[in-house]
Amino acid sequence: MTNRSGTPILKLSNVSKVFSGYRALDGVSLEVYPGQVLCLLGDNGAGKSTLIKVLAGFHEPTSGTLEVNGEVTAFKSPKDASEAGIATVHQFGGTFPLMSIGRSFFVGVEPTKGWGPFKRFDRHYANETAVKAMQALGITRVTDGDRLIGGLSGGERQAAAIARAVHFGANVLILDEPTAALGVKEAAHVLRIVMQARNKGVAVILVTHNVSHALTVGDHFAVLIHGQKADDFAKGERTREQITDLMAGGEAMAELEQELNTLTGSIERIN
Amino acid sequence: MSKTSSAQTSFVDKILNLARRPELGALSGTVIVYAFFTYFGGSQFTDLGGVSSWANTAAELLIIALPVGLLMIAGEFDLSVGSVVAGSSVTLALVSGFYGLPTWVGVLAALALGATSGYLNGLMVTRTKVPSFIVTLAMQFGLAGLTLGLVRLITLTTAIPLKDDSFIKTLFGGKFGIGAGGPEQFENAIFWAIGVVLVVVWMLHVSPYGNWIFALGGDIVSARAAGVQVEKTKIALFMSTGIGASLVGIIQALLYNGTSTSGGQSFVFNSVIAVVIGGVLLTGGYGSVVGIVLGTCTFAIVNQGVYYTGWDSDWAALILGILLLSAVLMNNTFRKLAISGGKKKEVKKND
Numbered sequence: 001m002t003n004r005s006g007t008p009i010l011k012l013s014n015v016s017k018v019f020s021g022y023r024a025l026d027g028v029s030l031e032v033y034p035g036q037v038l039c040l041l042g043d044n045g046a047g048k049s050t051l052i053k054v055l056a057g058f059h060e061p062t063s064g065t066l067e068v069n070g071e072v073t074a075f076k077s078p079k080d081a082s083e084a085g086i087a088t089v090h091q092f093g094g095t096f097p098l099m100s101i102g103r104s105f106f107v108g109v110e111p112t113k114g115w116g117p118f119k120r121f122d123r124h125y126a127n128e129t130a131v132k133a134m135q136a137l138g139i140t141r142v143t144d145g146d147r148l149i150g151g152l153s154g155g156e157r158q159a160a161a162i163a164r165a166v167h168f169g170a171n172v173l174i175l176d177e178p179t180a181a182l183g184v185k186e187a188a189h190v191l192r193i194v195m196q197a198r199n200k201g202v203a204v205i206l207v208t209h210n211v212s213h214a215l216t217v218g219d220h221f222a223v224l225i226h227g228q229k230a231d232d233f234a235k236g237e238r239t240r241e242q243i244t245d246l247m248a249g250g251e252a253m254a255e256l257e258q259e260l261n262t263l264t265g266s267i268e269r270i271n
Numbered sequence: 272m273s274k275t276s277s278a279q280t281s282f283v284d285k286i287l288n289l290a291r292r293p294e295l296g297a298l299s300g301t302v303i304v305y306a307f308f309t310y311f312g313g314s315q316f317t318d319l320g321g322v323s324s325w326a327n328t329a330a331e332l333l334i335i336a337l338p339v340g341l342l343m344i345a346g347e348f349d350l351s352v353g354s355v356v357a358g359s360s361v362t363l364a365l366v367s368g369f370y371g372l373p374t375w376v377g378v379l380a381a382l383a384l385g386a387t388s389g390y391l392n393g394l395m396v397t398r399t400k401v402p403s404f405i406v407t408l409a410m411q412f413g414l415a416g417l418t419l420g421l422v423r424l425i426t427l428t429t430a431i432p433l434k435d436d437s438f439i440k441t442l443f444g445g446k447f448g449i450g451a452g453g454p455e456q457f458e459n460a461i462f463w464a465i466g467v468v469l470v471v472v473w474m475l476h477v478s479p480y481g482n483w484i485f486a487l488g489g490d491i492v493s494a495r496a497a498g499v500q501v502e503k504t505k506i507a508l509f510m511s512t513g514i515g516a517s518l519v520g521i522i523q524a525l526l527y528n529g530t531s532t533s534g535g536q537s538f539v540f541n542s543v544i545a546v547v548i549g550g551v552l553l554t555g556g557y558g559s560v561v562g563i564v565l566g567t568c569t570f571a572i573v574n575q576g577v578y579y580t581g582w583d584s585d586w587a588a589l590i591l592g593i594l595l596l597s598a599v600l601m602n603n604t605f606r607k608l609a610i611s612g613g614k615k616k617e618v619k620k621n622d
Contacts (some may be wrong), residue, residue, distance in 0.1 A: 082496075095490045095493035096486055098489055098556040098557040099485050099489055099556070103485065104486070107482055107483070107497040107498075108483075108497035109498060110479035119479060120478065
């Protein structure tokens with residue numbers, strides 16, 4: 001199924017990010033294609049968060065280039081990234097627990113009726129659109145847009161956030177550990193939603209440290225260790241054991257590499 | 272499967288949702304204290320004189336409590352309203368009483384003071400990220416000191432008379448009676464309060480900006496990411512509490528034909544009490560105009576009702592303390608239920 005020909009919607013070339021002497025990302029290259037799920041795997045502190053923050057425009061890379069649809073682009077702010085169609089959904093997926101589904105769906109882009117100073121928030125339209133968007137992702141249990149977000153299950157909240165992103169034209173969806181806080185059933189539900197988004201032609205970047213979840217939905221995989229891309233492979237090219245070993249043993253390997261670097265001169269000094 | 276859970280269940284849901292809303296707590300609070308003081312206060316409390324006594328108190332408090340409520344829904348506090356009330360009525364009395372300029376000039380000057388202090392509060396909160404609790408507390412003391420100091424310097428007293436019989440006096444500080452020949456015991460502030468209620472209902476529940484206010488109190492980071500103009504909204508909200516407070520300052524100065532520098536300080540805590548009894552969460556993100564109106568009425572009924580019982584007025588404070596505590600406990604329970612959706616959640620594991 002993996003079609004990696006054509007122009008990637010997002011392409012990172014040799015991207016590094018240095019925070020006051022600490023190299024959080026080190027020469028990472030990645031390609032993201034529409035209608036595919038790219039799984040970013042890695043232990044805590046491997047640089048996953050930094051990488052997605054670079055993609056979402058929160059950080060500017062120290063070096064390296066970012067291409068959107070083949071054109072070199074620099075994101076100065078999260079706004080630039082969202083205008084390029086990149087949306088990030090965080091672990092608890094949205095955010096306003098005490099707002100209604102309809103209201104929270106349209107925060108910042110409220111639909112109105114009426115004119116001039118008499119513009120009214122179009123509650124009916126907001127509720128209907130939000131519920132429809134969620135049902136399109138398979139959340140059929142939600143029928144009332146007046147319900148509070150806080151009353152939804154964790155998976156449904158993720159769905160609400162994903163539905164919002166897709167509705168507002170996101171073509172790259174970054175999901176930051178969407179299953180980490182969920183039980184088995186809920187996680188399965190979220191993964192199903194990920195597949196729905198993928199089938200709509202959205203490029204999904206799924207950040208996770210759960211190998212099983214990644215293998216279920218991923219088309220392509222990248223493993224980060226200590227800010228470097230340790231491996232990059234398509235579906236079926238590695239076994240579950242190989243990936244788990246890489247993630248677990250990677251740390252020791254990187255330590256060894258660093259030790260060797262101090263003996264032979266660091267990468268920066270060689271360059 | 273539950274796609275067709277239509278008319279009947281949604282009706283039951285609606286009733287249940289209504290029962291879960293914190294406004295119901297506010298309503299039961301109002302009903303209980305009204306019944307309580309009707310029993311102990313007798314017919315004097317329930318006749319027009321009694322009603323006017325708490326309605327006047329409620330009206331003045333409401334003009335401040337509603338914008339303060341909006342601000343608290345957006346997750347901020349304003350503890351400077353007391354000094355803005357005092358400062359505004361002093362400004363009006365100085366300009367129009369002491370210097371003898373037309374009353375409307377004094378009214379505009381007083382409103383400008385309220386708007387400016389609110390703007391400064393908002394600017395400091397959004398620029399420095401210092402909690403609004405501290406910023407507005409500093410404003411409360413700073414403005415009180417400034418008002419007192421300047422008035423002493425200029426007039427050599429702390430009380431300034433203001434004599435005015437114009438239309439503007441009637442507009443802000445007039446009174447009216449109910450029924451033919453009924454004594455003029457209801458303040459025109461009641462009409463102002465109704466006006467403020469309508470504006471705030473529009474703002475919070477009808478206009479698109481209401482969404483921003485809820486979003487600010489719910490999750491400011493997400494609100495910003497979603498495109499809400501965080502700074503502008505907050506500054507506007509701080510200005511609205513300032514203007515509300517100065518409106519009350521104007522009303523009091525014209526009602527009592529003068530002012531003293533110490534007036535209005537009770538509004539600081541009274542407004543917060545009224546808003547919290549009305550079901551607004553201290554953490555922000557939830558609240559309603561209906562709730563705030565009910566909370567304010569409850570406050571005013573207790574505050575004034577105690578005079579009709581023949582007891583010492585200290586007991587009113589005790590009742591308000593108990594009401595406040597139970598309201599906060601109820602609001603917190605509501606918040607917990609709403610956020611968890613009645614379900615337990617696994618602890619988040621990493622990052």
